[in-house]
Amino acid sequence: MVDCYLTTYYNHKTIFGNRKLIADAIIDNPQNYHIYEGLSTLTNISRYDLPDPETYRDFFRLNSLYEFQQLSATCTYFRGCPITRLDVAIAYDLPELVGKYKKMVESATPQGMPKS
Incomplete structure (x- = not known):
């Protein structure tokens, strides 16, 4: 803004x-x-x-x-723009990490134990 x-x-x-x-x-x-x-x-x-x-x-x-x-003005030729990297992280990397975390929690939870 x-x-x-x-x-x-x-x-x-x-x-x-x-x-x-x-x-x-x-x-x-x-x-x-x-x-x-x-x-x-x-x-x-x-x-x-x-x-x-x-x-x-x-x-x-x-x-x-x-x-x-x-x-x-924060953009560089080789590294690109920080705001673009932030957008990619929010749109793709963060959901991927949350998905991996959920799978790890599900695999670590014993079958008989209720999930919290």
Whole structure:
């Protein structure tokens, strides 16, 4: 979500513009920049799954928006993007580990013993 705010900031930032004014406009009026609507169309999350804009407003009052690094800046040519690796881990690796754990528990439980 922070990356959506950052992308919007970088899309509206100009060379001679005041970065604080631009950041404040985005933080105070995220609906004018379609931040929540854009995010809900890109991924399969609901608008109601996300924290309220006030939560992000408070967060960005403590931590300046323009001081964050975009997620794309963390990508490297050889190692790829950390966010992609995290998505793969959540979508594939974690369910596989849970399945292996369940099989191990089932094989370790004696046949006469009830499962807890």
